[in-house]
Amino acid sequence: MTEQQRTIKSHTTIACYNCDLLVRLPETITPNHRVCCPRCHHNITSGEYRSDQYLAALSLTALIVFIVANSFDFLIFTAQGQDLKISLAAASIELWVREFFVLGGLVMTFIILLPALYLSGLFLLLVPSRWFNKPSRRKFFGRLMSALLPWAMADVFLVGVLVALIKIVSIAEISFGLGFWSYVLFTGIFLHLTIIMDRIRLWRLVDRQPTASATQTALTHPQTSQQSA
Amino acid sequence: MPEVRTQYSSGSAAANGLVACRTCQTLLDASNTRCTHCGARLQVRHNYSIQHTLALLFAAMIFYIPANIYPILETQFLGSVSASTIMGGVWVFILDGSYFVAFVIFFASILIPLAKMMAILWLCYRVRYTENIKQHELTRLYHITEWIGKWSMIDVFVVAILVALVQLKGLISFEPGIAANSFATVVILTMLSALSFDSRLIWDKGKFNE
Numbered sequence: 187m188t189e190q191q192r193t194i195k196s197h198t199t200i201a202c203y204n205c206d207l208l209v210r211l212p213e214t215i216t217p218n219h220r221v222c223c224p225r226c227h228h229n230i231t232s233g234e235y236r237s238d239q240y241l242a243a244l245s246l247t248a249l250i251v252f253i254v255a256n257s258f259d260f261l262i263f264t265a266q267g268q269d270l271k272i273s274l275a276a277a278s279i280e281l282w283v284r285e286f287f288v289l290g291g292l293v294m295t296f297i298i299l300l301p302a303l304y305l306s307g308l309f310l311l312l313v314p315s316r317w318f319n320k321p322s323r324r325k326f327f328g329r330l331m332s333a334l335l336p337w338a339m340a341d342v343f344l345v346g347v348l349v350a351l352i353k354i355v356s357i358a359e360i361s362f363g364l365g366f367w368s369y370v371l372f373t374g375i376f377l378h379l380t381i382i383m384d385r386i387r388l389w390r391l392v393d394r395q396p397t398a399s400a401t402q403t404a405l406t407h408p409q410t411s412q413q414s415a
Numbered sequence: 416m417p418e419v420r421t422q423y424s425s426g427s428a429a430a431n432g433l434v435a436c437r438t439c440q441t442l443l444d445a446s447n448t449r450c451t452h453c454g455a456r457l458q459v460r461h462n463y464s465i466q467h468t469l470a471l472l473f474a475a476m477i478f479y480i481p482a483n484i485y486p487i488l489e490t491q492f493l494g495s496v497s498a499s500t501i502m503g504g505v506w507v508f509i510l511d512g513s514y515f516v517a518f519v520i521f522f523a524s525i526l527i528p529l530a531k532m533m534a535i536l537w538l539c540y541r542v543r544y545t546e547n548i549k550q551h552e553l554t555r556l557y558h559i560t561e562w563i564g565k566w567s568m569i570d571v572f573v574v575a576i577l578v579a580l581v582q583l584k585g586l587i588s589f590e591p592g593i594a595a596n597s598f599a600t601v602v603i604l605t606m607l608s609a610l611s612f613d614s615r616l617i618w619d620k621g622k623f624n625e
């Protein structure tokens with residue numbers, strides 16, 4: 187047997203990400219059914235097949251909410267007649283202007299850039315477009331999204347905001363602006379989407395374009411194409 | 416049939432002469448160095464996984480010292496400047512009676528980084544130097560370590576928010592201390608360290624390999 191023949195192209199047999207055990211995925215996975223590794227019990231994927239429209243609508247909503255979160259007042263402080271309002275984007279720029287590059291860079295990357303990049307990637311993968319039809323572009327985004335996910339910290343940031351508020355609640359009167367509530371909503375949708383899009387499902391989405399190579403895979407492994415239809 | 420490689424756990428892709436792409440899950444022959452599907456680099460196991468993990472961990476430990484000695488936040492309140500360390504911040508909340516917040520900060524900024532560094536050290540030790548390891552327990556430990564890591568960033572974000580958002584002239588303003596950068600470095604290094612650890616190594620040894 188040659189090297190080439192041994193190459194398995196389909197996603198129907200996979201190696202468990204956690205322990206490397208070869209696991210054959212069932213041909214159809216019923217909704218709310220989890221596929222776990224029989225050896226290490228790692229949650230490989232689950233059969234919650236939300237429609238593309240649902241995912242696209244949610245990621246677009248999250249992106250719009252994200253823009254609102256960045257451009258409107260995040261928190262409003264009032265103390266001794268002074269009013270202080272600042273948006274999230276302005277706050278991270280403020281850190282740069284005052285030359286706190288590490289803090290500014292962390293806020294910008296972990297809580298603004300990476301979550302937004304992930305959602306934009308997801309949205310582009312879901313919506314048919316000529317520019318994104320190219321498999322190499324889809325794969326590039328697939329790789330990018332897989333790599334950046336551990337570093338998105340929207341949820342951690344929100345807890346940080348609450349702790350910071352408690353620190354100054356005795357000094358100033360604080361109210362939440364539209365930007366804050368938008369960021370809460372954004373974080374919620376973001377977490378929801380990242381839980382749905384496990385590794386297997388993300389790459390099924392990446393590979394789903396009706397291009398020559400995808401059609402080929404679909405012909406050799408009919409069950410893969412059935413699920414994505 | 417390809418030869419069975421016994422240094423890997425039985426039934427694994429590696430034992431069957433295959434390698435799984437860590438990015439797109441494609442299974443390929445172990446002779447490939449790049450994934451033919453997505454282009455990611457392929458390694459049957461992360462090369463020098465334990466060495467990289469430990470190197471990043473020791474770097475994190477070094478930065479952990481200034482992160483705790485130096486002030487993380489400088490507060491200007493009504494003209495007077497005070498600086499507080501991470502532990503000092505926890506203490507302030509305890510004196511205020513905000514026990515829950517004190518607990519959250521203590522947990523996120525002191526306990527988690529320490530426990531995480533110990534956990535990684537323990538995982539490396541068990542995988543490298545001992546036989547008959549408890550695979551399910553170690554796997555759970557690794558997943559907790561991996562998941563919890565980013566939550567240590569809370570304190571860094573608290574500083575960032577206070578510095579960027581709260582500047583009431585003549586009343587109160589904040590500046591980050593030296594420890595803010597050190598602490599952020601600790602968190603990033605420990606996260607990288609956990610990511611370098613290859614959980615498949617846990618399963619390559621022990622009682623499940625007949």
Ligand SMILES: [Zn+2]
Nearest residue numbers: 202205223226
């Ligand atoms: Zn497994």
Ligand SMILES: [Zn+2]
Nearest residue numbers: 436439450453
């Ligand atoms: Zn790949």
